[in-house]
Amino acid sequence: MLAVLTAPAIGRRADSTSLSPLTSLTELMDPSLRLPVEQSLAARYSEWVAEALDEIQGCFLITDPGIAGHPIVFASRGFLAMSGYSLEEVLGRNGRIFQGAATDRRSVMEIREAIREERTLQISLLNYRKDGTPHWILFHLFPVFGVEDGRVAHFVAVQVPIPRRSRCLRSSAENRHEGGTGRFLVACRNEFRSDYKLGCNPVVELFVDVDNRGKLCLLFLAIFGSSCFLFLESINNKFVSWQCYQNYGSSSTLFHLLLVGLEAEESRHATEQEKEKACDAANSILSTLAHYSKLTGRVISDKRRSEAGISAINSSLVISLGRIKQSFVLTDIQLPQMPIVYASDEFLNLTGAQLSLSIRTPASFLCTISSNLILALPACVLLNSPHLSYSRHEVLGRECWFLNGPDTDADVLHQIRQSIQAEHSCTVRLLNYRKDRSSFWNLFHISPVRNASGKIAFYVSVQMDENAKSNEHGLSPHMRQLGVVGAVKVAVRSLSMCAGPSRR
Amino acid sequence: MMTMTRIPTVLSNYQEDDSAEPRACGRNCLGKCCLPVSKLPLYSFKGDANPRNSSAGTDEPPPDFFLNNLLLGQWEDRMSRGLFRYDVTACETNVIPGGCGFIAQLNEGRRLKKRPTEFRIDRVLQPFDPAKFNFTKVGQEEVLFCFGAGKDRKARFLESATVGEENSSNVVAINVSPIEYGHVLLIPRVSDCLPQQIDPNSFLLALRMAVEAGSPYFRLGYNSLGAFATINHLHFQAYFLSMPFPVERASTQRIPVAKGLCQSGVNISRLLNYPVRGLVYEGGNSLRDLSDVVSKSCMCLQDNNIPFNVLISDSGWRIFLFPQCYAEKQALGEVSQELLDTQVNPAVWEISGHMVLKRKKDFEEATEQYALRLLAEVSLSKARFEEVKAYIFDAIELAESVKEKMEPKKKKETLFQSSALATHHHLVEGCLVLQ
Numbered sequence: 001m002l003a004v005l006t007a008p009a010i011g012r013r014a015d016s017t018s019l020s021p022l023t024s025l026t027e028l029m030d031p032s033l034r035l036p037v038e039q040s041l042a043a044r045y046s047e048w049v050a051e052a053l054d055e056i057q058g059c060f061l062i063t064d065p066g067i068a069g070h071p072i073v074f075a076s077r078g079f080l081a082m083s084g085y086s087l088e089e090v091l092g093r094n095g096r097i098f099q100g101a102a103t104d105r106r107s108v109m110e111i112r113e114a115i116r117e118e119r120t121l122q123i124s125l126l127n128y129r130k131d132g133t134p135h136w137i138l139f140h141l142f143p144v145f146g147v148e149d150g151r152v153a154h155f156v157a158v159q160v161p162i163p164r165r166s167r168c169l170r171s172s173a174e175n176r177h178e179g180g181t182g183r184f185l186v187a188c189r190n191e192f193r194s195d196y197k198l199g200c201n202p203v204v205e206l207f208v209d210v211d212n213r214g215k216l217c218l219l220f221l222a223i224f225g226s227s228c229f230l231f232l233e234s235i236n237n238k239f240v241s242w243q244c245y246q247n248y249g250s251s252s253t254l255f256h257l258l259l260v261g262l263e264a265e266e267s268r269h270a271t272e273q274e275k276e277k278a279c280d281a282a283n284s285i286l287s288t289l290a291h292y293s294k295l296t297g298r299v300i301s302d303k304r305r306s307e308a309g310i311s312a313i314n315s316s317l318v319i320s321l322g323r324i325k326q327s328f329v330l331t332d333i334q335l336p337q338m339p340i341v342y343a344s345d346e347f348l349n350l351t352g353a354q355l356s357l358s359i360r361t362p363a364s365f366l367c368t369i370s371s372n373l374i375l376a377l378p379a380c381v382l383l384n385s386p387h388l389s390y391s392r393h394e395v396l397g398r399e400c401w402f403l404n405g406p407d408t409d410a411d412v413l414h415q416i417r418q419s420i421q422a423e424h425s426c427t428v429r430l431l432n433y434r435k436d437r438s439s440f441w442n443l444f445h446i447s448p449v450r451n452a453s454g455k456i457a458f459y460v461s462v463q464m465d466e467n468a469k470s471n472e473h474g475l476s477p478h479m480r481q482l483g484v485v486g487a488v489k490v491a492v493r494s495l496s497m498c499a500g501p502s503r504r
Numbered sequence: 505m506m507t508m509t510r511i512p513t514v515l516s517n518y519q520e521d522d523s524a525e526p527r528a529c530g531r532n533c534l535g536k537c538c539l540p541v542s543k544l545p546l547y548s549f550k551g552d553a554n555p556r557n558s559s560a561g562t563d564e565p566p567p568d569f570f571l572n573n574l575l576l577g578q579w580e581d582r583m584s585r586g587l588f589r590y591d592v593t594a595c596e597t598n599v600i601p602g603g604c605g606f607i608a609q610l611n612e613g614r615r616l617k618k619r620p621t622e623f624r625i626d627r628v629l630q631p632f633d634p635a636k637f638n639f640t641k642v643g644q645e646e647v648l649f650c651f652g653a654g655k656d657r658k659a660r661f662l663e664s665a666t667v668g669e670e671n672s673s674n675v676v677a678i679n680v681s682p683i684e685y686g687h688v689l690l691i692p693r694v695s696d697c698l699p700q701q702i703d704p705n706s707f708l709l710a711l712r713m714a715v716e717a718g719s720p721y722f723r724l725g726y727n728s729l730g731a732f733a734t735i736n737h738l739h740f741q742a743y744f745l746s747m748p749f750p751v752e753r754a755s756t757q758r759i760p761v762a763k764g765l766c767q768s769g770v771n772i773s774r775l776l777n778y779p780v781r782g783l784v785y786e787g788g789n790s791l792r793d794l795s796d797v798v799s800k801s802c803m804c805l806q807d808n809n810i811p812f813n814v815l816i817s818d819s820g821w822r823i824f825l826f827p828q829c830y831a832e833k834q835a836l837g838e839v840s841q842e843l844l845d846t847q848v849n850p851a852v853w854e855i856s857g858h859m860v861l862k863r864k865k866d867f868e869e870a871t872e873q874y875a876l877r878l879l880a881e882v883s884l885s886k887a888r889f890e891e892v893k894a895y896i897f898d899a900i901e902l903a904e905s906v907k908e909k910m911e912p913k914k915k916k917e918t919l920f921q922s923s924a925l926a927t928h929h930h931l932v933e934g935c936l937v938l939q
Contacts, residue, residue: 106756109720109753320746325568447580454594473569474660475569475573479573479577481577482576482578482580482584483572483573484577486575486579490576493593493685494744494745
């Protein structure tokens with residue numbers, strides 16, 4: 001019998017759920033994201049791009065910042081082999097699942113900022129495999145812009161492993177005798193400790209692998225003596241001690257192993273070769289994507305076209321808004337028809353059809369499909385849910401009043417318009433219509449949102465179906481709506497900050 | 505034993521007023537008269553030792569609940585009720601051009617009342633004085649919710665809970681003169697009237713709040729007396745800004761610890777290439793370990809009468825400690841009039857790189873040079889910083905390793921060319937060259 005134990009890889013709480021590499025497996029992709037994630041590449045690069053990408057050597061991921069949570073939409077075979085994950089375990093998840101306790105926080109921040117600023121970044125990073133073992137990589141991130149709208153279509157993250165070049169402690173036999181690079185001290189203590197019992201096995205040998213900051217990863221191959229209880233204590237920068245509890249019949253002996261003065265590995269630098277390897281892979285991926293994007297007409301480039309894309313909504317704002325899991329839209333009030341410039345997934349679901357199946361294509365004609373017929377649609381119309389809710393493309397650009405219908409109270413609409421004029425927020429209850437023309441009572445709240453210049457840039461409107469569950473986690477529906485407003489205000493204000501005095 | 509030279513009590517002109525006029529009691533205040541029988545919303549967090557490792561259970565509020573729904577939502581509610589002096593989102597803000605990324609804001613509404621300071625600024629430890637303004641005089645409508653450890657293993661929110669006598673009297677209240685959206689005050693054990701001093705439990709609570717918010721852009725800050733705290737009643741500030749602060753981007757150098765003990769698992773580094781010298785605390789085997797090392801360091805500074813500021817960042821993973829000396833210099837007349845005219849008191853946010861400017865002219869002409877010059881005045885000199893560091897290490901029972909084996913991180917190749925502050929405290933022209 002062999003016991004193989006690894007130090008628990010400690011996860012961390014980033015700006016949304018982030019679990020340790022070991023426990024993250026229990027959480028699969030959010031089912032409502034499945035379709036957008038699977039369609040993400042095909043919609044822009046056609047069905048054949050996946051094959052072409054599979055032929056590129058190397059470890060890389062492709063993520064889509066336009067989908068809530070900024071998920072992974074493609075993982076190369078090399079990446080899956082290197083990380084130990086399967087494709088299902090990785091698709092739809094955010095890239096931070098590969099980070100762990102010893103990952104340098106400043107590096108994490110740099111990646112976050114590069115994504116926000118939509119630029120290329122090359123950085124050494126400590127990542128964690130599925131089995132919890134850490135490894136160093138050269139992480140090369142670059143954005144891919146849609147030529148037409150100037151927005152980031154995808155981010156590509158190339159990873160080149162940086163092998164260990166410093167010493168590590170290998171042989172425990174060596175260490176037990178305080179030889180070689182090991183600086184073990186073995187001390188015996190007669191102490192009884194009955195907590196922290198782990199599965200015990202006849203023989204275990206300690207294999208110590210040192211990673212960044214001296215966090216140790218222990219692989220037990222055999223244990224010495226007879227039944228043994230093991231637990232870990234005080235794993236930290238400079239030393240680790242194990243309490244190794246051995247039961248010799250009635251008496252008990254505690255072996256206290258002290259590893260003193262380990263050199264912690266704070267960073268690992270990539271060689272020029274490794275950097276070149278990363279750039280080469282990046283170029284191959286880019287040219288593949290560029291080539292296939294021509295097939296759908298949604299051409300991409302590695303540079304943003306200067307005039308396009310300084311749109312009201314940049315991709316970092318989209319990413320931030322995507323974290324708000326409630327129904328809301330943002331309208332741009334600077335344009336006369338007040339079009340919708342952002343709609344959350346929950347809005348699309350809320351206003352979606354409940355009964356009949358009808359699709360409206362951009363050409364605006366109705367057609368009914370039965371469950372047997374599949375109508376081929378242009379790639380830009382994506383079906384978001386089995387209920388056939390509005391697709392994002394059907395909603396963006398429409399004027400914000402499109403949920404209203406014949407029985408919507410005109411006085412209430414007037415009240416809303418007045419509030420907008422007065423630059424105030426307001427809360428009303430009005431009758432709205434879904435895609436299938438069924439109506440529902442909408443608890444509607446609208447509020448002005450200013451950007452960094454201090455002037456109003458958008459209005460955020462939050463919708464809530466009156467019949468929906470009322471008090472979630474103790475918070476009233478109105479409070480939850482206000483929560484959306486607060487989160488949107490913060491996102492818009494922070495993310496519209498740019499260098500220099502405002503020009504508006 | 506280092507002490508600040510005794511100077512006459514300075515009537516500080518630059519004092520913010522955190523609340524409306526003090527209320528007579530019977531009006532739902534936060535004192536012992538009203539609070540124990542009041543009902544306020546209560547957020548109780550999980551009582552676990554290592555919240556940074558855990559994730560939300562199924563019937564618990566989701567991870568963004570605390571920050572988005574609760575804190576920001578409640579804040580928005582108070583905005584709609586007109587409880588703030590001005591709309592902070594109408595204040596223009598931008599990033600000052602240059603490599604550091606200082607953030608400037610034009611906030612004319614935060615014009616300070618010319619009112620004498622209510623306590624001396626040359627002492628870091630001063631006893632609480634109930635006659636002076638304190639948070640028990642604040643009305644309950646300014647409280648967003650109470651915040652404390654729950655008894656069970658689940659985070660929980662109750663819209664209305666009796667405050668009672670236990671630890672649920674830690675309150676989160678709005679700052680009526682906010683410097684950003686969501687600017688709140690965390691007041692531990694409000695009715696116990698603790699003076700503005702760090703103690704282990706309060707610091708742990710503050711750290712806990714950063715963890716609960718779960719966003720690297722929601723930071724907490726603390727100013728000691730003498731480092732521009734304006735009210736001698738224990739409080740931390742917090743707000744949300746979705747950008748990195750310049751100090752968070754600065755490179756750091758790990759301080760190697762002599763072979764032996766570092767039981768807590770906390771790493772301490774010094775800031776490099778940043779105008780204010782400071783220490784960065786990271787890691788820790790548990791949140792309590794990190795909290796205790798930092799609070800011990802702060803208490804050491806308090807005992808030595810060294811004013812300081814603390815920034816809790818990166819959801820509680822990184823904590824910055826800045827000993828400072830600006831107030832002393834100001835009192836001794838050693839700060840240039842030009843800097844004084846901008847009326848910026850370098851408290852924790854300014855030190856971290858967020859400058860709130862009160863005059864349009866200052867905002868429009870804000871340069872990186874200005875920010876660097878101001879902050880250079882705040883920093884301890886190299887020699888004094890080393891001294892202070894030695895006190896701190898002594899207090900937390902660490903010995904710095906003599907062999908400086910670690911190479912400073914060469915990641916961004918930033919060269920800080922400002923010389924160490926001269927003994928005569930002349931204005932130092934510092935310049936930061938970034939490649």
